[in-house]
Amino acid sequence: xxxxxxxxxxxxxxxxxxxxxxxxxxxxxxxxxxxxxxxxxxxxxxxxxxxxxxxxxxxxxxxxxxxxxxxxxxxxxxxxxxxxxxxxxxxxxxxxxxxxxxxxxxxxxxxxxxxx
Amino acid sequence: xxxxxxxxxxxxxxxxxxxxxxxxxxxxxxxxxxxxxxxxxxxxxxxxxxxxxxxxxxxxxxxxxxxxxxxxxxxxxxxxxxxxxxxxxxxxxxxxxxxxxxxxxxxxx
Numbered sequence: 001x002x003x004x005x006x007x008x009x010x011x012x013x014x015x016x017x018x019x020x021x022x023x024x025x026x027x028x029x030x031x032x033x034x035x036x037x038x039x040x041x042x043x044x045x046x047x048x049x050x051x052x053x054x055x056x057x058x059x060x061x062x063x064x065x066x067x068x069x070x071x072x073x074x075x076x077x078x079x080x081x082x083x084x085x086x087x088x089x090x091x092x093x094x095x096x097x098x099x100x101x102x103x104x105x106x107x108x109x110x111x112x113x114x115x116x
Numbered sequence: 117x118x119x120x121x122x123x124x125x126x127x128x129x130x131x132x133x134x135x136x137x138x139x140x141x142x143x144x145x146x147x148x149x150x151x152x153x154x155x156x157x158x159x160x161x162x163x164x165x166x167x168x169x170x171x172x173x174x175x176x177x178x179x180x181x182x183x184x185x186x187x188x189x190x191x192x193x194x195x196x197x198x199x200x201x202x203x204x205x206x207x208x209x210x211x212x213x214x215x216x217x218x219x220x221x222x223x224x225x
Contacts, residue, residue, distance in 0.1 A: 004158070035215075042120075042204050042215030043159070056212060090158050105213070107158025 004093050004108035012114045013081050021076045021111045023091030031055070032074040033105065034066060035090040043090055049074055078113075086115045119143070120207055120216035128222040132194055137219040139188045139205035146208045148188050150179055153202040153218070162190075195223045 005024045013019050025032050031050045035043035045058035049068035063079040072093070078085055089112075092105040120141045129135055139148070147166045151159035163172050165181035165188060172179045176199075178191040192199055200223050206213045 033213075040217070042122075042206075042217045044215070045212045048212075058212060092158070104161050104164075107160070109157050 004091060004106050006089075006091050006108040006111050008111060009109070010112045010114075012116065014116050015081055015083060017081050017115075018077065018079045019081060019113060021078075021089050021091075021113070023074045023076070023093075023108060025072045025074070025091075025093030026106050029093035029095050029106070030072050031094045032068055032072065033092045033094070034074070034076045035092065036060070036085075037088040037090055037110070038084075039087070046076070081115045083115050086113060088112050120205060120214055122203075122205060122216040122219050124219060125217070126220050126222075128224065129195055131196060131223055131225050133223075134191070134193050135195055135221070136189055136191045137203055137221070139190075139216055141186050141207060143207070143209065144185050146185075148181055148185070148208070149206045149213070150188070150190055151204040151206065153204060154200075159202075159204055192221075195221075197223045197225050199223050 004026050007022045033048040034046040036046055037043040046060050046064055047057040047066055048055045052068045065077045068074045088110040090110045091108045094105045123138045147164055149164045150162045152162055153159040163174055163179045165179055168183045168185045170181045176193045180189045202218045202220050204215055204218045206215045
């Protein structure tokens with residue numbers, strides 16, 4: 001069974017640029033959630049995708065957008081990068097959508113984004 | 117806005133000592149999870165607690181969910197260097213998980 005993988009591992013961008021981060025969910029998992037973890041803080045929920053549709057969103061501006069593909073892999077796109085977007089971006093997959101806590105999320109290792 | 121607080125923020129202890137870390141909120145959660153995160157990795161789920169007053173044990177780790185489902189504690193007995201990491205609590209609220217800022221634990225040999 002393959003775990004959650006994310007690419008790239010590290011990324012450096014400059015302000016105003018756009019970035020795409022990728023996530024492959026664990027085999028058999030149809031739900032993917034994205035989180036932003038700033039240095040010294042806990043992960044903050046960005047959004048969740050289920051069956052290629054957005055299924056919940058946290059307090060992030062529209063320049064954070066995503067996609068989920070038929071194979072359940074997912075992308076996180078961030079436009080007009082700001083310095084405060086520097087963080088570890090985590091992807092988590094789960095086997096079922098529904099009431100959080102009723103299922104286990106499996107996290108990938110994250111992508112470390114630095115915005116200069 | 118839901119807010120989870122964790123204390124202490126940092127903890128450094130010697131191998132063999134016991135410790136307790138806390139997770140508190142003014143909100144009621146339908147369930148609460150504890151994770152451990154090591155440098156360069158994503159969080160790994162340790163336990164999920166659902167019922168108020170629930171106690172779960174995982175080897176040397178004991179987790180308790182408060183009666184009102186607003187707080188939780190994690191107690192580690194005879195800590196080992198392998199327990200070093202960032203301990204995160206996460207509360208289920210609606211469709212989302214809300215994470216606390218974490219307790220960074222360092223166990224020295």
